[in-house]
Amino acid sequence: MILLYQLVIAEKPSVAMSIAKVLGATARKEGHMEGAGWLVSWCVGHLAELAEPAAYDPRYGKWRREDLPILPESWRFTVGQEKRSQFDTLRTLLRREDVSEVVNACDAGREGELIFRTAYHLAGCAKPMKRLWISSMEDGAIREGFASLRPGRDYDGLHQAALCRQKADWLVGINATRLFSVLYNRTLNIGRVMSPTLALIVQREAEIAAFAPEPFYTVELDCGGMTVTGERISVKKDASALAAACEGHAATIQTAERREKSEKPPALYDLTTLQREANRALGYTAQQTLDYLQALYEKKLCTYPRTDSRFLTDDMESAVPALVSAAAAVCGLDAPGEVLASQVCNSGKVTDHHAVVPTRSAAAADLSALPLGEREVLRLVSLALLRAVCPPYRYAETAVVVECAGHSFSAKGKVLLDAGWRAYAELPQDAALPGGLTEGMQLPVEAVRVKTGKTAPPKHFTEDSILASMETAGAGDMPEDAERRGIGTPATRAAILEKLVASGLVERKKAKKITNLLPTQAGSSLVTVLPEALQSPLLTAEWEQRLGEVERGTLAPEDFMDGIAALVRDLVRDYQPVSGWKVLFPSDRETIGPCPRCGGAVTESKKGFFCENRECRFVLWKDSKFFSAKKKQLTKSAAASLLKAGRVKLTGCWSEKTGKTYDATVILEDDGERTNYKLVFGHE
Template identity: 35%
Template sequence: MSKKLIITEKPSVATDLARALGGFTRHEDYYENDDYVLASAIGHLLELACPEEYEVKRGKWSFAHLPVIPPHFALQPITKTEPRLKLLVRLIKRKDVASLVNACDAGREGELIFNYIVQHAASRKPVERLWLQSMTPQAIRDGFLRLRRGSEMQGLADAALCRSESDWLVGINGTRAMTAFNSKTGGFHLTTVGRVQTPTLALMVEREDRIRKFKPRTYWELEAAFACAAGEYHGKWFDEKFAGKDDDEHARADRLWDEEKARSLQQKCRGQEGEVSEEAKPSTQISPLLYDLTSLQREANSRFGFSAKATLALAQALYEKHKVLTYPRTESRALPEDYLQTVISTLGMLTGEGLGKGHDEAALVRYAPFAQQILDRRWVVPNKRVFNNAKVSDHFAIIPTLQAPRHLSEPETKLYDMVVKRFLAVFFPPAEYLITTRITRVLDEPFKTEGKVLVNAGWLAVYGREAQAGDEGNLVAVQPGERVLATDVLLAAQRTKPPPRYSEATLLSAMEGAGKSMDDEELRAAMAGRGLGTPATRAQIIENLLSEQYLHREGRELMPTAKAFSLMTLLNGLGIPELTAPELTGEWEWKLARMERGELSRDEFMKEIATMTQDIVARAKSYDSDTIPGDFGELAARCPKCDGRIKETYKRFQCQSCDYGLWKIVAGRQFEAAEIEELLSRRKIGPLSGFRNKMGRPFNAVVQLNDEHAPEFDFGQSSASGDGSADEVDFSLSESLGACPKCGARVFEHGLSYVCEKSVGAARNCDFRSGTIILQQTIDHAQMKKLLSSGRTDLLRDFVSARTRRKFAAFLVRAADGKVGFEFEPRPAKGATRKTTAKAPAE
């Protein structure tokens, strides 16, 4: 009797199918009954490989072997899952297996996984396709009653193959071409590029470039304290004529750019009476949608600092090991329309009723009241916001399963808690607020006060006080017609801030939304809902950029390295926008969608990819490193060897008359032209921050030219003689910055520190020392003079916390014992009181 072989993408799906169809006997790694053999892959079992005749060992990558466009693509088994591949091939070749059923996930990747297995097994047996969007037993049984013919899926199969092969062609050829280019001058400089990886990096380099070029501007804000019969409240001045259409991205209705005008308003309004008008409006806020992988990674990074990779690993463990979450690698935030009864059953599990021993009762106690409330009030109803087949792609949203949690680790518990609360909240009614806007007019100058009162918690009740902590209480009441008095008007000087660096949370958002600003409507539509990469691949893309040293992780911030800037300079100079702009992904997705519909042939698409690949290699071949176009110029400083002109190129600052040159990137830091100008002119620069050692750790250093005019690091350390005494330091040509706060002697700059003249040399008897760079904030001579003379610097805004890696503003202050510490910026409190934090050491 002939049988059909069903192949699923994951073991858990094979188990679900066996349970739904019934009658199966389990063998070691597969199931079997009278009609079917049922087995699973473990995700991808095969990957594309370069055909042996086209393979070139790493050390021999050169343009002579490029481009690599093989007439066919070879497949190679993934080593760790090769035993499963051998099992599937053996089952496919069984004589009693007459046909195959592709039960891999409903989408492009599922089609690719199955077709690679069939191709590797060289099978010509007929194929049918199971297409499921829901994994309920009834949906599975119905799916087997309407299996699709394999020929119906040809468009999807072609699109899947084309996406895989085109990624390979661009990645292999782009990486080898850029590596060959950067290795022309010697050594092996691996320079990886990719269709998704490189546009993602371009987003970060563009943001970092904006941060570096940002010039802060000062603005002023006015906040008045108003006294009324019932107490005191505060209001902020604003421009009623501000329309929000200003070209200045930093313009706001409550910002004043003219200090004189701000002070004039302050004097005008202080001590004057005001008239009050207010309007109260009800407002509602619906719960967030259910999680897909990207939104889960984004929030876990923001709340707990979990990396995207860590979040995926935790979610995968909760799905595979603990079986308490549904499949996590999803880009859908809705559930199938036939999932109402499953949701009701899941809520029943969360109430804890009917569960046997062994589950984590404590974990369910906090969910039970909310789950019971949803069930009692029958809030699970057909709702397109939650149950919508049109918004379910390969997989549905991440929700808890019918399995109660047990033995979860602390990080697993945190992630499970996020998913369960989101699942409960989506069925609760909206939160209801009363928002009051009060306008106080003082001599026709408007001041705005806003109050927000939570009237009905709705879904916020699921999150308890934590989610409501930011809500403001009732405003102090003002009677109709009552006049209030502006007892004080505070003027605060603020400075505009550059855009923040990307965290993993914000980078995931940027990748998800990439391409939405495209001018081409069709490409924009193709990118809709996709962005750069997929939810399943974005975490690995970020990790690849980190491992390839294109990014450094500083706390929760991601910073592009000099290598990243160098790659963007190279690609832009070569004129290869295909590798830096999301338009490439958009165009591919548009064409692949046409292919799925049968409107574009596979051969036509691959010919275009081959042409683009050849063009990328040809452009790289046509330039030398010193001819790459860019925003390069000639330095004013002359060559220290021959007095020749020095020009900036892609890799160096190069003399045009002799062989003298300086590399642009040293110890992971890229020199700016102005810094090289200073180094050549003064033969010394710094201290500079941003260098990194071989372990990837940052360090600061002075850079100076030695007798051969070569740059070297000077860490400001005195040499030591054999008897332990230090060399004397000659300060006769140095400028004294003031008196030492410990002993009264003179203070000078020495290496990376400001030191007392009696703290160096053999006869040192003072220990005063303060860094020229403190927490990445440069302390220049003017600020050190202020610190020594008055005991306090100006407010310095570029300190970076060693713990959180966040910027903060502070004064450096001198304590009575001469030690240098921080005093933090005063802030007006919610009652118009001002407080200053205690001093903290800054050494």
């Protein structure tokens, strides 16, 4: 009798090890764990990616406008050399006759579904599939997840949405990047989500540059321990006249109102709000916060990071007090006397995953052993839970309006009634007004001041504020029932910002304690030449909305892809370069000649002659063995001739065989992937 196994595939080795331990698969094998009827292996992230254009046609190895648009009829995937071994292991496991069923244990989200399904299909597997869907890596959560595995087909829509997203990004990225790079002779990275984000940053800088500050003046009166302030005045002379009129006069209280108010505690963190807070409070980038949170998740100290929900599910209400105790232990604080668990639980506001909270395991963790970044992020997450289960912050607000010299002046003050959730918030103390203030009371004016101010320009984007703008961009034009608004998703926004920086389109610049995101000259120029279709946040928001429809099965994947393909076709057919574009994309290096692959500018560097289009990867190496074997060097003039005419004449080449010298012509051959040289003699 053959012992049948269930094969579990996780996204990362560390996650696989945690699962294997719970399942009892303790025997270590090559690329997997085994035991108790289970095989547990892993994908190491995206094992396979969509193939490069040259895989569909060799001519796509070179960048030419006439070859665009590139629209594959059937999509191909490739496995990177460094991941080939693990893919081979997975393929062998998936095809084993003693494997009866496969469990997808990759991260419970769109990308995790794509990672698993791609490997599953590439391996040619058709075995029954189950889905592990958990929000915590604690042993108990893993056991509960395996006790309630879901049919894989329940996530077919999620996979289709993920695949459509991947293909759409490929189509827009490949075609638009090649089109604009060829037209403007330099690498211009363009992306479905990246370009609208860049446009937001460029637009903000344009608003700042165009802003003209306007002075204003306010008159302040000191009235016996209370300062009252008048309205803004645009003319200094008028403000001075008002101040003079108030000198030596009493102020009369027109109204003095006391109202009791309350503020509900902030909701728990989703990924974006946590990234924003970590940037404000700690200066972390969005990617750093995500990395720290992912590490905490894998260490069983936090729940799943890539969530857009700020509530827990209703069935978690009974578990909240234990989570609050863990949060208090993390922060070294006392837990609230009363835990209002119901106000953080609302299943109707939870999508794929609930809000980020610490796990019960965090209570007993050795926090001193954690890296500082992980420790600080865990503390933020814990404080959010402590605040969220507290009663409201209650205070009494007194608002006073006084009259002096025929003008109104006002002041507000607060008196704490119940700190509530603010007991766990490091906020400034509220200022109070003197007691006993009543209508008609006369107040002496002890001093008068005219304060000068200026209207402030919009602020540069920080990671905090750009994330907020990405989350809401285009929302005003979206239907009220739209599920996804804004640019990108919580899971992708950090990577988009990092790619903008890595592509040289955006840079981080520190001013005092704040790090701003500023467009580079190339970034601003790129937005100048981009058509509206590629920089509109509304279009991107609509795409995200349609991907949600694909996920729910209300929109066919083919219909979504048809829309993307139509956009690409129109772009390639209709786009014309902006006149005078060379002013927008100046090069600080001398151009040696045109790139034979993409038409970009080839410039000289220390080790060779490189195409400035970094995606192209064309290079003529100075230390080429072809030239050094002939005791010749690839000079700038020789490189220029090869690039312009495809050939260069060399005299005095040394022959290794005969020890003599000879003259010949070198022919440059480039197939889009490799560069070779050929010698010809005579008049070929």
